[in-house]
Amino acid sequence: MRKVSFLGNYTIDILAKEYQKKKKDTDIYVSGFNQYFHEFLDKNSAFTKFNSNYSFLFLDGNLLIENFKNLSGIKKHIDEICDSFSKNNKGYLIVSNIYISSSINKIQFYNKKNNLKEIESKINLYLQKKSLSNNNLFIFDLASIIQERGWKNLHNNTTWNYGRIRFNKFANNLISEKLINTINSVDNKSKKCLVLDLDNTLWGGIVGEDGIDGINLSTDGIGEAFYEFQRKIKNLKKKGIILAICSKNNLDDAKDVFLNHQFSLLKWNDFIVKKINWEPKNINIKEIAQELNIGEDSLVFIDDNPTEREVVRKYTESIVPEFPDSASDLSEFIDDIDLKYFSKFNITDEDRKKTLQYKDNIKRKKLENSSYDFDKFIKDLNLQLTISYNNKKDITRISQLTQKTNQFNFTTQRYSELDIKKFVLSKEYHVSVGSVKDKFGDYGKVIACIIYKNPEGFFMIDTFLMSCRVVGKQIENYFFNELLNHIPKTKIIYGEYIATKKNILVKDKYLDLGFNLCENVKNNSNKKYIFHKKKVLKNNIKVINAK
Amino acid sequence: MRSNVIKILEEVLEVKISKDASTDNISVWDSLNQIRIILEIEDVFNLKVNFDDISKLTSVDTIVSYLKKNI
Numbered sequence: 033m034r035k036v037s038f039l040g041n042y043t044i045d046i047l048a049k050e051y052q053k054k055k056k057d058t059d060i061y062v063s064g065f066n067q068y069f070h071e072f073l074d075k076n077s078a079f080t081k082f083n084s085n086y087s088f089l090f091l092d093g094n095l096l097i098e099n100f101k102n103l104s105g106i107k108k109h110i111d112e113i114c115d116s117f118s119k120n121n122k123g124y125l126i127v128s129n130i131y132i133s134s135s136i137n138k139i140q141f142y143n144k145k146n147n148l149k150e151i152e153s154k155i156n157l158y159l160q161k162k163s164l165s166n167n168n169l170f171i172f173d174l175a176s177i178i179q180e181r182g183w184k185n186l187h188n189n190t191t192w193n194y195g196r197i198r199f200n201k202f203a204n205n206l207i208s209e210k211l212i213n214t215i216n217s218v219d220n221k222s223k224k225c226l227v228l229d230l231d232n233t234l235w236g237g238i239v240g241e242d243g244i245d246g247i248n249l250s251t252d253g254i255g256e257a258f259y260e261f262q263r264k265i266k267n268l269k270k271k272g273i274i275l276a277i278c279s280k281n282n283l284d285d286a287k288d289v290f291l292n293h294q295f296s297l298l299k300w301n302d303f304i305v306k307k308i309n310w311e312p313k314n315i316n317i318k319e320i321a322q323e324l325n326i327g328e329d330s331l332v333f334i335d336d337n338p339t340e341r342e343v344v345r346k347y348t349e350s351i352v353p354e355f356p357d358s359a360s361d362l363s364e365f366i367d368d369i370d371l372k373y374f375s376k377f378n379i380t381d382e383d384r385k386k387t388l389q390y391k392d393n394i395k396r397k398k399l400e401n402s403s404y405d406f407d408k409f410i411k412d413l414n415l416q417l418t419i420s421y422n423n424k425k426d427i428t429r430i431s432q433l434t435q436k437t438n439q440f441n442f443t444t445q446r447y448s449e450l451d452i453k454k455f456v457l458s459k460e461y462h463v464s465v466g467s468v469k470d471k472f473g474d475y476g477k478v479i480a481c482i483i484y485k486n487p488e489g490f491f492m493i494d495t496f497l498m499s500c501r502v503v504g505k506q507i508e509n510y511f512f513n514e515l516l517n518h519i520p521k522t523k524i525i526y527g528e529y530i531a532t533k534k535n536i537l538v539k540d541k542y543l544d545l546g547f548n549l550c551e552n553v554k555n556n557s558n559k560k561y562i563f564h565k566k567k568v569l570k571n572n573i574k575v576i577n578a579k
Numbered sequence: 580m581r582s583n584v585i586k587i588l589e590e591v592l593e594v595k596i597s598k599d600a601s602t603d604n605i606s607v608w609d610s611l612n613q614i615r616i617i618l619e620i621e622d623v624f625n626l627k628v629n630f631d632d633i634s635k636l637t638s639v640d641t642i643v644s645y646l647k648k649n650i
Contacts, residue, residue, distance in 0.1 A: 046618070049615065190617075191633075194630060195611075200622070
């Protein structure tokens, strides 16, 4: 279970409670009022012993100024916070940036040097600088939330005076939601695919009726709202989100807009799967998930039509957000979707190449369907597997794989980058990752294994996972056989299968890799295996050890 | 209104609330939950509770009569 701590120089218990209500699967620790510094420093404090994965520190700007008097005092305090935190704690520290409320921020006030707003921006800049040089420090942008929603709409004077409780119910609700999004993006737990309707969604009007020249899509007027919406969707594609179309439309009409409309920023080839037909949308959505070989719950579906949204919501597991009433709100709407479902702190090469990779995959499927001899199919692909070991450069990607891989994943252990870093640097762990390419293109790093070398002499496979993009090509067999070359032949190797709703694919996979089932857990759905004999494989895949 | 107040108290305190519930007979009704109750009441009934009144609203009865006077 994920552990999250809340600390602050004001009372954050109610905010923590709101967070807990939304994330029941989280273990929460709430530090006492203004106790954070002591808690960070003391290795025996309740906070340190709690051993959080994520610690939220809320600092009130007005109180900081009251306590530390000037900018240099506050900067020094921020330094001390970071140092003391990293001394005793391994998880991530997420610090809220500062908002200073002041009724004396009149126009003449800004003519004075070192006014409160100047100090506010300098503190926030300093926090940002610290986060750039500190891998486990992130900033929670509370200041922007306050600026966007308005201090008076979020702040409660009475509860502030009563018990240093800053925010009202609306604010606690909003901020706790944003905190959840923040953790999801640190974890790289984003959805994979954005599925879009066309008419009145990507452009205004109905292309089948209004014609390509009659739709609203331009750089002025209401057409600009759709233009901006498309621009932001294009940016999502650049950071690795797959785009698909699900629209009740005539194929030629729809295609015409992407190929020939001068203001359509989205092009025909930006979409990996296009379901443009008159079939029910829930069926099309299921087919999109199947073709991409991803779970339905990895799709976010956007449609202006409430009935279509309801059908997809009811009959699929996809995320279906409400659609704004006015096209003018589309830009803000897609920003929210981005933050909520697609935010990632670290974008890997694999993310950038994702559209290309999924296109290649569809070509491969066509070849697979036309090929009768499986061995010949694998050989024809000219597959090449390159494996690297305990390499710091792979940390982000391996963490991402552990967070996102559900189907081909024996133990479904979720690891942060800090966890993986610990494994990579430790002599007790053997961490390997494999990248795969074939004649159609590069899949990137798609298979990983973390093996724990027990001091008693045996080896335990802690994590063994593979992206579902390469399932069915025997990559795992070749990968595992190569790993065996790095383990002394006399050592015992254990593997474990921990059953989840999604990993039935690998239920008996260890048998296929040359393991035997251990008798003692035979009747449980979780299984433990012991390695028996290396499988003999044909020379179908070229395996390279990276230097 | 009484039933609304009881519903709010049950949601915040996560215990069954009777008509005569108060800080004297509900152990989880502590100072922090008192603030949560006030925030919830402000939100649901769209009003602002005065500082001096926070510490007086310590039972179903006092909350209901406060609301009758102020909304």
